[in-house]
Amino acid sequence: MKRFVVIVTSLLIIFVFIALNYLLWDRESLVTLRESNQASIDALSRINMTLNEDKSRLEKQIDELNNQIRDGNEKIEQLEAQIQSLQSELDDKLQFISVLKTRIDHEPIRSTTMAWIHNIAEKNYPVAFLKSESDCRFWGNVWSLKSFSDYFDANIASIEPVYEGEEQKQPVIEIKSSDTPDWEMQVLVHVNVELTENANQEYLKQGQNVLRFLYTYSTRIDQWLITSVSTVETEPDETEANDSGETATESVKSSAAQ
Numbered sequence: 001m002k003r004f005v006v007i008v009t010s011l012l013i014i015f016v017f018i019a020l021n022y023l024l025w026d027r028e029s030l031v032t033l034r035e036s037n038q039a040s041i042d043a044l045s046r047i048n049m050t051l052n053e054d055k056s057r058l059e060k061q062i063d064e065l066n067n068q069i070r071d072g073n074e075k076i077e078q079l080e081a082q083i084q085s086l087q088s089e090l091d092d093k094l095q096f097i098s099v100l101k102t103r104i105d106h107e108p109i110r111s112t113t114m115a116w117i118h119n120i121a122e123k124n125y126p127v128a129f130l131k132s133e134s135d136c137r138f139w140g141n142v143w144s145l146k147s148f149s150d151y152f153d154a155n156i157a158s159i160e161p162v163y164e165g166e167e168q169k170q171p172v173i174e175i176k177s178s179d180t181p182d183w184e185m186q187v188l189v190h191v192n193v194e195l196t197e198n199a200n201q202e203y204l205k206q207g208q209n210v211l212r213f214l215y216t217y218s219t220r221i222d223q224w225l226i227t228s229v230s231t232v233e234t235e236p237d238e239t240e241a242n243d244s245g246e247t248a249t250e251s252v253k254s255s256a257a258q
Helices: 002-102 107-121 123-130 144-156 246-255
Strands: 134-138 155-162 171-177 183-195 209-216 223-233
Touching: 002 209, 107 155, 107 171, 107 183, 107 223, 123 144, 144 155, 144 183
Parallel strands: 134 223
Antiparallel strands: 155 183, 171 183, 183 209, 209 223
């Protein structure tokens, strides 16, 4: 019996010891877990604080960008208003110029054009050349006086205006303002051309041609200067030389429309 009591007592002591040991181990685990959880909470708190700071910074940037966009839109509206005002002012000036161009005296332009043709016919090339600007385009090219003289001397045997009318013959010529916001004027004149043998027919052809002159007014020398000379393409039946006033007039109108 004593032996049984000793055994039971020993088992109780062992059980109590194991229980106390487990409780101590569990307490240490709880402490470790609590410390780990606290560390996680601290880390999450720092992350949350960082995110809040980033959020505040981004919200501030958004506000600044919205302010910049608002300021930009206001400037755009101001610029659009200025552009509209300037466009209106420009339209008024263009309309004023267009009205003035309809009142331009055509006689100086007509005289210069006819003189140019006669100068070419008389082979007085320097005088004809001086009626044009320094950057004048002859059939799309800028020619020197030598190139100008060489072309007409080598290819044109004779050139003269086409005249119409029975009693008082007048050259077939039309002068009108160009659709440009400056003082440019356009002249269409019919001429009869006789080419030399083996002539270059790239610019002028044998028979009747329609020359197109562009003029601008030079305030420096107070006269009209030629800025461009070219040939207007005509229908095949209009290329033959003729003295019919009605046909010539219709040809000029057709060329002007082109």
